[in-house]
Amino acid sequence: MSQRPPSMASLIAFEATARLGSMTSAADEERTTQPTISQRIRALEERLGVPLFHRQGGRLTLTAQGERFYDEIAPGLKQIRESCERLIQDGKRPSPSVVIAAGSGFTHLWLLPRLPALKRAFPDLTFKLMPIDRADAPELQGADIAIRFGPYVPQDRGRLVASEAVFPVCSSDYARQYDLKDTLTTADLPRISLLHQDIRDPRWLNWAQWCRHAGLTLAPRDDLFAYHNYALLLNAALAHQGVALGWSILVQDYLASGQLVELGPRVTRKDYGYWLSVKHHRSAVVEPVSDWLLEAVPTLPS
Template sequence: MPARKTPPTPDETLGASDDLPSLRGLVAFDVTVRLGSMTAAATELETIQPTISQRIRALEEHLGHPLFDRRGGRLELNACGEALHAELAPHLAGICGAVKEVRRQAHKRVPLITIAAGAGFMHVWLRPRLERLEKAFPDCTFKLLPIDRDEAPEMQLADIAIRFGPPLQGEQRDILVVQERAFPVCSPEYAHRHGLENGLDAEALSRITLLHLDMRDARWLDWSNWCRHAQLPVPRLDKAFPYNNFPLTLNAALNHQGVALGWSHVIQDMLDNGSLVALTPHISRDRYGYRMCVRHPNSAVIAPISQWLTHEFAGLERVPAD
């Protein structure tokens, strides 16, 4: 039976010409040359002088040639040492710099920014903008919290809270960023099929399918309250189709199933791309709209983010007047 061959060692695989010396030996050599003594090199590298001497000796043995002329206790580079150091120093500095930068990034504290908002607003408006927000602030991590109750602890403790309604009593940081503007919306196909190009009136309300949000929240308009504000008779709502969240209501409107109530600051993207059309009349309520509360408005991290969101809000009110 032939003898089993043992796997080649790394040295045999690489070959003598490709074999590299210890990095520690190269660093000890470079620092010794730069500082002029092994003792000083040991101090910088946080070790002892005999260790530095041993590493340099091992490097010289690996190379098969001394790097210093050792005379009278003094170290002087010989021609081989000078040639090696001239090639080694800039590359070793680059390697050390790269390692330090990786360590700095690995230990860098990344701020976690929490943004709380109503679930419908979060899904329809804020979530689609998250990628651009992250791109604008690459050194931050964002956590979105869909919260529908203003009194929820998560809403109170969020770095940035976006809520809908009138101002909260005693809340000085609650800033109105978008005034409420509510109006009926439907797909262009549904508007054309039912002759709604001129808006809604009593006759139109009596024959179209109304899509409504089945929520017991007084902050939001339902069809009854919207009709009263629009000075239109309230239609029979027993046949209106209910949905338990705003995204589902909008999805039904997008799929030509009826007319829903929309708010300009939430559905502006859908109006811009033509998937929904706004019908008249439009109504607004004093002091109602989206409000933003920033826990630490003077924070160097939070302030630019709240300004970015405010700028996004500023581009929302583009619905034509009645």
């Protein structure tokens, strides 16, 4: 006899018939017909070369070889059925969900581009990203992982994602058009368009505050246009419309691709940066995700 085993369909037909005592009951369980079960058992007997059932009128009884064969294969088929059922039930359960809340700029410019890699790293999880700009928003407090911008807050037990580093950025075409060198000077400011974000939040530097930290003098101007979204602000810079303030972690991809260029000087503030905190510490689901996010941030030049 060939070493190729009998078909699984024939083994299932035999096991069900032996366990239930009739081909009709086996057909009902397997959702097929009695003749199909009979054909599969006949094929199995021919394949093995021994009768498995005594057929006496309408009654079936196992032969000695049939009883031994049933005792040997039944546990394995039962284990296969149970394993399949577990997988089916697992598939019906919703995947654990992790909610990550962060500022809209961080969400759109850093998290979203890395979401495919995050999903590949944790294929059994689903992720919900929530762009939240208010530091006191309840959604930020309730998220599994919260990434906040601002000074360090001891009670949050936050881990540093990236320190603050703020500097002017523009397209290389704009820099050439206005003959901007590596570092802006007070003399450069009146002749270039300064792109502003209209966000009334003391955590963020505006141009006037940045100039004070950088040691530059900014004369009053009335040609200001405010963007209400940081991503839109950067889009304007990408479209050669002026110079924007760039936070290093938010513009790093644009700098690496050459779409934007950095103009000095850099401004930093003590203890300011992006801080990651988790709702439930030592969570077997959330902690690996938070570790992955921290490791995904490259070491940025200071």
